[in-house]
Amino acid sequence: MPISETWLLPDGVADVLPEQAQVIETLRRDALDFLASRGYQLVYTPFIEYIESLSSLSESNQDLDLATFKVIDQLSGRLLGVRADMTPQVARIDAHVHQVQGIARYCYAGTVLHTKPQGFNTTRAPLQLGAELFGSDSIDADVEMIDVMLNLLKTAGFDRGIHLDIGHVGLFRSLVKHAGLSKSTENQLSDLYQRKALPELAEFTQDIKFGTDFYTLGRFSSDLDALQANLSAELLADEAFKQAFDALLTTKSEIQARWPNLDIGIDVVELRSYHYHTGLMYAVYAPNRAAPVAQGGRYDGIGEHFGRARPATGFSCDLYALCAGQFKKIEKVVAPKGTNKDLLTAIENARAQGLSVIQLLGNDDLNSVPYATHQMVNTAGEWKIEKI
Template sequence: MIDDTEMSNALLPVGFCDILPIDAEKEAFALHQIMEAFASYGYERVSPPLLEFEQSLLAHSGAGVAEQTFRLMDPETHYMMGLRSDITPQIARIAATRLINSPRPLRLCYAGPCVWVSGAKHHAARQILQAGIELIGVDSPQVDAEIIAITAEALGSAGICSVSFDLMMPQLAQAIIQTESFDYVQTKRLMRALDRKDVAAVQQYGGSSAGVLTTMLQAAGPADRAVEMLKGLDLSLDVQPILERLLTAVEAVKRQSPNVQLTIDPVEFRGWDYHTGLCVSVYVHGISGEVGRGGRYLSNNGEPACGLTLRPDILLQLVDYDESRVQRVFVPFGLTMNQVRFLRQEGYVIVMGLCADDDHIREARRLNCSYVYQDGHLHSVSG
């Protein structure tokens, strides 16, 4: 029945896929649960478009995703448009323009697909699904903690409970390096050593900060132990406030989310280009790579902002969606939908028969139904 042309038409570009039953339903369920959780903490939904002019889409924090963004020419204006690869810069734009007069803190949430020019390390996908929150207008550890607590709760409401948050403070190592009078080459060499977590190289190239940086490298891991080690550091007056802010944020997170697993990576800075404070990677037991990320930054007009984006598409295999809850009822030909609508209200899925001479029980089984509705009753067809 399926010829060669159909087979080649079934091929999709690498990184794009058809999501089939039951997975598509599962993804919609996870997304719904996550967005309900966001909404229940006062995060109001906005929905920016898939395409924008390049000039706005890739401005500010959007600059970081320019290489991952497909471009298209707008035939109306002949300006270039970008197919969004990240929704968060769009939210910053909306907060700084259309919602500039809304009361602060501005709490926004969003969900939708994005497209990448090429796939990421752990996932070949080039079409991804984002769902996230942003809190704009307040710079405090309580905000950082709120973002993390709501993310944990949103994941929990989709049935994903084994979550850990890796906390980072990209400015910390950068500020320490700046206290040294290193030239460009020396600075890059040390940063590469830190990026590789290469203790020997850090000790060799770290100058007078070698000890502090080595301790920070060794502190990476569970939050309680890391905090103890970091508290003992002897830092300059310029650097100390950055550490203090990290420690206060960790305290706030522990207070809001006493049950989540927290780790700290105090020297990490890679991939956090426009961030200005606490950064977060979200991991879930059983899935390799991040399932979400976020942090503190300055919004387009300089307002303090903190946000976090989840990837419901990656989480699919762990979503607590029980398809056996859905009981399908075969309704033989001849009954009208009005006559069986009450079944829908009782939570059954109705499958209308389309042929008068069907063998009802066989037809019900063939169509994956558990019951036939006949003579005003549900008759089980299992066994």
């Protein structure tokens, strides 16, 4: 079959054309420069590696395992994985390759690949950009990470109308432990919370220990005051539950102090990646966007798979999604052919000012340069740039 009949790309994969690629690349550079200014060091990770190395998260996050493409290495015969998320790779760097004593901050930007789209109208090959902080279990680290995330989104133009959602898996996890529930019951509750199915939750919790508290957690998931007023005294006295509850209050207070005009919501039963996250979780939503524009959370102990368990928190976003619908007209200046010193100097000066200058070749004329917007002309012995 000729290539002309097989050129169509797989579902969920697309080319990025110049007008949008320029927007994305500008944002990538600005974002990495911003992260560098906050002390986050840039790392590059391999696009593919042994599946064992990528399994530090997949063991506790089945969703990530299912999202990972797997192939056989023809050199070693071992199973390889194409990265579906860069966090496990950065954890490997922190734990094994670049062991920093104390707090380590890393950032990254690169394409990842998913077996299936991870959301409605999303690509299977996102351009993932993110930041990770290792070595601190303090709430201050989570607050820093959320602040960095919000500032990065501001760099991308998301500074108005956004909503920050904060949760903490410790509330549900400590209640499950307190009640001594089985894994099956825990998973059923998690599903009910995720679906916000209050009538089903009310019925399901009638026959389980601390059922009233489980229902209250879902019923008042967005109101910490009402939650505190309706939960049992026994649960509120549980140390793990209390720590998680206080962490939510503190984080919301500190972020509100830094971002007084930000709309902040609480959802204590937002349990996405529940088996992966270990503490605070956060996501930012923007108007007319169904999925979060950035999200993250705490995942302590992530490096244990590589022999160095450390507290960690981080966030990521898809640059393609951030730049969706944004295009930049590319201006091109056309210069005539020739080797005249004044002409070459004028071309060099224009390029030094950031302009895109194309010098004609052979018998070319303006018609040979698609999308030309300006031309360089000699007026009274002086080279000038005029709009076409």
